[in-house]
Amino acid sequence: MNVATTKIDPVFFSFALDYLQRYFPVTPVQAEFMMGYSEMRHFDKKIIIVNDGEQENYLNMVVSGLVRKYVRRGKSEVTLQLATEGHIVHSEISFLNRVPSPVVIETIEPTTMVSLNHSNYELALQNMPGADRIGRLLLIAMFVKKDERHYKQLHMSTRERFLEYLKNHPHMLQRVPQKYLASYLNIKPETFSRLKHLVKLK
Amino acid sequence: MISGFLEFMGRYIALTEDEKARLSEILEVRTYDKKAKLTDLGEVEQYLNFVVNGLIRKFFFNGKDQVIKHIAKERNIVASSVSYFSRLPSNYIVETIEPSVVVSISRDNLEKLFESGERWERAGRLMMADLLIEKEYWLLNMARYSPRERFLQFIKEQPDLVQRVPQKYLASYLHIKPETFSRLKHLVQIKNNIIKQS
Numbered sequence: 001m002n003v004a005t006t007k008i009d010p011v012f013f014s015f016a017l018d019y020l021q022r023y024f025p026v027t028p029v030q031a032e033f034m035m036g037y038s039e040m041r042h043f044d045k046k047i048i049i050v051n052d053g054e055q056e057n058y059l060n061m062v063v064s065g066l067v068r069k070y071v072r073r074g075k076s077e078v079t080l081q082l083a084t085e086g087h088i089v090h091s092e093i094s095f096l097n098r099v100p101s102p103v104v105i106e107t108i109e110p111t112t113m114v115s116l117n118h119s120n121y122e123l124a125l126q127n128m129p130g131a132d133r134i135g136r137l138l139l140i141a142m143f144v145k146k147d148e149r150h151y152k153q154l155h156m157s158t159r160e161r162f163l164e165y166l167k168n169h170p171h172m173l174q175r176v177p178q179k180y181l182a183s184y185l186n187i188k189p190e191t192f193s194r195l196k197h198l199v200k201l202k
Numbered sequence: 203m204i205s206g207f208l209e210f211m212g213r214y215i216a217l218t219e220d221e222k223a224r225l226s227e228i229l230e231v232r233t234y235d236k237k238a239k240l241t242d243l244g245e246v247e248q249y250l251n252f253v254v255n256g257l258i259r260k261f262f263f264n265g266k267d268q269v270i271k272h273i274a275k276e277r278n279i280v281a282s283s284v285s286y287f288s289r290l291p292s293n294y295i296v297e298t299i300e301p302s303v304v305v306s307i308s309r310d311n312l313e314k315l316f317e318s319g320e321r322w323e324r325a326g327r328l329m330m331a332d333l334l335i336e337k338e339y340w341l342l343n344m345a346r347y348s349p350r351e352r353f354l355q356f357i358k359e360q361p362d363l364v365q366r367v368p369q370k371y372l373a374s375y376l377h378i379k380p381e382t383f384s385r386l387k388h389l390v391q392i393k394n395n396i397i398k399q400s
Binding site: 071072073078080092093096097102103130132133135136139140142143144146147148150151154155 | 262264269271283284287288293316317320323324326327330331333334335337338339341342345346347
């Protein structure tokens with residue numbers, strides 16, 4: 001498999017930690033545990049990290065690069081998440097319920113992630129002080145994000161979704177192939193092109 | 203009233219008698235008429251509710267249209283959950299469809315409970331994982347299934363709700379146009395009649 005695992009780089013780890021601390025405080029002792037249990041994984045671009053039907057064994061935070069989570073629907077793909085620096089991405093259902101993944105996790109750009117494998121996740125829950133609390137707060141953060149995204153999808157018009165996304169993620173238009181972005185925003189490809197053209201004119 | 207909720211929590215940790223007593227102390231039983239609001243738009247959600255009996259929907263307005271996000275029946279949890287967790291004003295309205303009885307637990311009390319010991323923290327994490335997974339499956343099904351597949355899956359899994367919930371709510375919940383929903387329902391009725399006759 002096209003993955004290289006390396007010992008964790010403290011600089012990368014502190015980046016991941018800073019991101020986590022936006023959601024909840026992490027004590028120095030907890031940080032020490034987390035660093036001990038984590039590993040760094042490097043992937044080329046366009047690598048399938050987890051395919052549908054496979055077991056997800058990792059909880060990942062992207063420290064550089066870009067990862068796409070999607071579900072296959074007939075011959076097409078529906079993009080569910082575009083994860084960049086600081087984002088958590090994995091197949092939640094497979095990781096938590098220990099069932100085959102219904103989704104595909106695939107890199108778009110060469111990507112480095114700080115990853116926690118499932119057996120270390122279990123060890124952390126046993127050994128790290130306050131692990132259940134941190135786990136709960138992390139799940140809440142993920143839950144809120146999912147809900148907000150879905151709420152926006154239902155509440156905003158196609159045009160509003162497009163404009164809001166570009167405002168908050170100005171670099172993504174360059175980084176992500178248009179068909180993935182259109183799918184992620186639930187916008188028809190032809191409508192997406194038209195909207196993109198409008199923005200350029202402005 | 204509260205035994206159902208104790209059973210629900212018992213899925214996450216095997217509760218001792220003391221723990222059951224501790225939990226029971228902070229539960230509130232609330233009773234509502236039909237079409238009564240538990241949570242209104244802009245309010246901060248105070249409660250996580252376990253449905254003892256009745257039927258409750260969570261929805262928001264998109265212009266004049268109501269968009270149904272969740273339909274909770276007996277033994278389901280319902281709340282404006284993001285507001286509950288984030289303490290931000292609710293984007294949703296939580297309202298009964300049928301007269302309902304819920305067992306409710308306030309955010310402050312639940313937080314205190316979770317912080318009071320490792321076993322409770324563990325129960326809290328496992329409960330949250332379940333809520334996340336439930337949401338993820340729902341989002342996934344919206345993405346991967348056609349309206350027809352969503353309809354068929356729903357009537358297979360929750361045939362009782364097809365009778366109990368007004369059709370326009372179900373159509374909205376499943377993201378199916380009302381006219382498509384009627385057509386699909388009609389198709390299924392024809393099929394059932396054929397099966398009965400043969």
